[in-house]
Amino acid sequence: xxxxxxxxxxxxxxxxxxxxxxxxxxxxxxxxxxLMYQLIREGKIKAVQVSEGRTVVPVEELKxxxxxxxx
Numbered sequence: 001x002x003x004x005x006x007x008x009x010x011x012x013x014x015x016x017x018x019x020x021x022x023x024x025x026x027x028x029x030x031x032x033x034x035l036m037y038q039l040i041r042e043g044k045i046k047a048v049q050v051s052e053g054r055t056v057v058p059v060e061e062l063k064x065x066x067x068x069x070x071x
Contacts (some may be wrong), residue, residue: 018046019056030038039065 020028025045026036036057039045045065047057 001059005020017059020057020062022047025057025062029066 022036023033026033031033031039036045039059040047040055045057046061047055049055
């Protein structure tokens with residue numbers, strides 16, 4: 001496929017975000033990473049270990065936690 005000389009770069013594609021690394025999840029709701037790990041240990045936020053040393057928090061889980069905390 002030839003590139004248009006007036007528009008040399010393809011448009012960026014949007015990639016849906018389903019989960020965030022623990023540090024990013026903590027930052028997204030305004031808490032420390034250590035508090036996020038504490039909430040995970042206490043079962044207040046569910047996380048998924050996707051590989052050894054890599055844990056992610058589903059975005060829907062963050063929304064659920066925030067909604068429950070606001071109630």
